[in-house]
Amino acid sequence: MTQVKEKIVAPDYSAMPDEHGHFGVYGGIFASETLMQALDELRDAYEKAKTDKKFQAQFDEDLAQYVGRPSPLYFAERLTQLAGGAQIYLKREDLNHTGAHKINNTIGQGLLAKMMGKKRIIAETGAGQHGVASATVAARFGMECIVYMGSEDIVRQSPNVYRMKLLGAKVVAVESGSKTLKDALNEAMRDWVTNVDDTFYIIGTVAGPHPYPAMVRDFQAIIGREAKAQMQEQCGCLPDALVACVGGGSNAIGLFHPFLADESVVMYGVEGGGLGVETGSHAAPLCSGRLGVLHGNRTYLMEDSNGQIIETHSVSAGLDYPGVGPEHAWLKDIGRVNYVAATDSEALEAFHTLTRAEGIIPALESSHAVAYGVKLAATMKPEQRIIINLSGRGDKDINTIADIEGMKL
Amino acid sequence: MSRLAARFAELKADSKTALIPYVMASDPTPEITLPLMHAMVEAGADVIELGAPFSDPMADGPVIQAAAERSLEHNTSMHDVFSLVSEFRKTDDKTPVIVMGYLNPIEVMGYQSFAQQAAACGIDGVITVDMPPVEAGDYVPALEAEGLDPVFLLAPTSTRERIKKLSEVASGFVYYVSLKGVTGAATLDVTSVEEKVAEIREFIDLPIGVGFGISDAESAARVATCSDAVIVGSVLVKKMTLNNGQTEQERAIIIKEISDILSSMRSALDNGC
Numbered sequence: 283m284t285q286v287k288e289k290i291v292a293p294d295y296s297a298m299p300d301e302h303g304h305f306g307v308y309g310g311i312f313a314s315e316t317l318m319q320a321l322d323e324l325r326d327a328y329e330k331a332k333t334d335k336k337f338q339a340q341f342d343e344d345l346a347q348y349v350g351r352p353s354p355l356y357f358a359e360r361l362t363q364l365a366g367g368a369q370i371y372l373k374r375e376d377l378n379h380t381g382a383h384k385i386n387n388t389i390g391q392g393l394l395a396k397m398m399g400k401k402r403i404i405a406e407t408g409a410g411q412h413g414v415a416s417a418t419v420a421a422r423f424g425m426e427c428i429v430y431m432g433s434e435d436i437v438r439q440s441p442n443v444y445r446m447k448l449l450g451a452k453v454v455a456v457e458s459g460s461k462t463l464k465d466a467l468n469e470a471m472r473d474w475v476t477n478v479d480d481t482f483y484i485i486g487t488v489a490g491p492h493p494y495p496a497m498v499r500d501f502q503a504i505i506g507r508e509a510k511a512q513m514q515e516q517c518g519c520l521p522d523a524l525v526a527c528v529g530g531g532s533n534a535i536g537l538f539h540p541f542l543a544d545e546s547v548v549m550y551g552v553e554g555g556g557l558g559v560e561t562g563s564h565a566a567p568l569c570s571g572r573l574g575v576l577h578g579n580r581t582y583l584m585e586d587s588n589g590q591i592i593e594t595h596s597v598s599a600g601l602d603y604p605g606v607g608p609e610h611a612w613l614k615d616i617g618r619v620n621y622v623a624a625t626d627s628e629a630l631e632a633f634h635t636l637t638r639a640e641g642i643i644p645a646l647e648s649s650h651a652v653a654y655g656v657k658l659a660a661t662m663k664p665e666q667r668i669i670i671n672l673s674g675r676g677d678k679d680i681n682t683i684a685d686i687e688g689m690k691l
Numbered sequence: 692m693s694r695l696a697a698r699f700a701e702l703k704a705d706s707k708t709a710l711i712p713y714v715m716a717s718d719p720t721p722e723i724t725l726p727l728m729h730a731m732v733e734a735g736a737d738v739i740e741l742g743a744p745f746s747d748p749m750a751d752g753p754v755i756q757a758a759a760e761r762s763l764e765h766n767t768s769m770h771d772v773f774s775l776v777s778e779f780r781k782t783d784d785k786t787p788v789i790v791m792g793y794l795n796p797i798e799v800m801g802y803q804s805f806a807q808q809a810a811a812c813g814i815d816g817v818i819t820v821d822m823p824p825v826e827a828g829d830y831v832p833a834l835e836a837e838g839l840d841p842v843f844l845l846a847p848t849s850t851r852e853r854i855k856k857l858s859e860v861a862s863g864f865v866y867y868v869s870l871k872g873v874t875g876a877a878t879l880d881v882t883s884v885e886e887k888v889a890e891i892r893e894f895i896d897l898p899i900g901v902g903f904g905i906s907d908a909e910s911a912a913r914v915a916t917c918s919d920a921v922i923v924g925s926v927l928v929k930k931m932t933l934n935n936g937q938t939e940q941e942r943a944i945i946i947k948e949i950s951d952i953l954s955s956m957r958s959a960l961d962n963g964c
Contacts (some may be wrong), residue, residue, distance in 0.1 A: 316846040476872040540895035588768040590746040
């Protein structure tokens, strides 16, 4: 595979992926035969929904009336002063119903499930935000909901586990492998294979077999479309830079995608750097990984030389994933987006900085974006503007933070 | 003629159904697999399906997941699988060996390099669970160039169009997954298997093996009425936990238990239908 750094002609970003879900060499449909028909049906249903005015109107209305969109684009004045450079704006996805961007996608897929007549929802979750968002939608539509969650994540994110149960979902602890997000995804796939006729699998990120990466991106692109209009309205210009954290990459692609053709906008995806990319103990496949196939798509993976997936580490459960959405892999190769990492300790520091400077408690995932965004702002001029995607709120993480800092709640 | 084609031709001439056991390489220890393979042939296996472990076996139930974890504790690599088959071939040049696993361990080697090494050590076919025909544009020619049979799976959910499409790329035999579910699931509906196998035969001339959900001699014999091969995995792999397989004596116990199951299936296949 060659790294194409110099763009000769800007690609048509809106034309990606191709009909089989390929973003360059990435993406695709690497799934077992039992699921192929279900994936074809999902692709057809989604293609129909894309141009179905009624579906789109319902989606827009739900985002407005139920999720509470548009989410604000907030100028963080004190954070800007602290950083000492570019003006920092926060896209407040933390203010959505359920507290993160995940709900944008689960509303979309929930409506699709309803349209397809499915009665049973399954989902995987890492930090629990996608699980909560899926359980929320299932409750609202009166559907059965089963959420698969690694047993290690269940410990790390106990408030979210309780929220899912309150919402009527069944949370299944996954004890296999590393007991985190990737294993939850494996288990959800096994459920889907077994109950393929009546079950809709809501994948929470821009990974998985086609059409998931494209479909989840489209549902999340509301973030970038709003941010673009809001920046235009507030400042009459485009932002100079965008920053978002990347686990699977759904909040990042949601912010980035509507700006891809705006060449002046520089983009940074921030991966979970764990104890440092050089230590090997991290969750940053784009920064250090190799090409491979996992969970239905070809992408960058954290794997050993035998092609076995290796255990990842991030303080943030939502970033603790060995793969990444295939569109990000492609955007990295063509040089359109820069992928960097923030370590656990940088994220923790940013968590406190934002909390004290702005009175906003960010999710640990989003804290990675804040950490890099503040660093980046310091290298830029005061008349420049950056948007950091504040993908979720940090209430779910307070136990983890207290634990790390040796406090008992 | 490939070993696989020769074996199926032989069986057809004798009006026999193939018995295909699946075991994971180096489960529970590297030492057991070679003597186990020979013992399975002795007990009536016609083809051996050798599992190559993967860290994230999405299509497998708990029994084979655990097998992959045990195998990976020994850092079993594709090269170890190759060495194993090379050793096996020193004394058995007739029994076809199919490697079954997931794409990523093959992907990191490169299809061509994988195929060359697999063929050189005497592997006859490859089943890659997460490689559907639509993605197999480079994979199939790479295997075929080395004389390896790309074996594909079909499922109860496979449409006529998909079956037709598969007929263009499959060789060796076709693996029909008898149920919607993961390996080792308990429910087997023989009537629906019969119907689907008949539908598959409208499009595909290859032998059809049926796997997933076959747990004893009786279910093997029932499936044999409509198929050319019966594939058994989880029920054998369960025996790997009888002990740790550390000593020769412990390994002999596991090998005997697995051989007994296969012998009873063999006689059910030969006499029961």
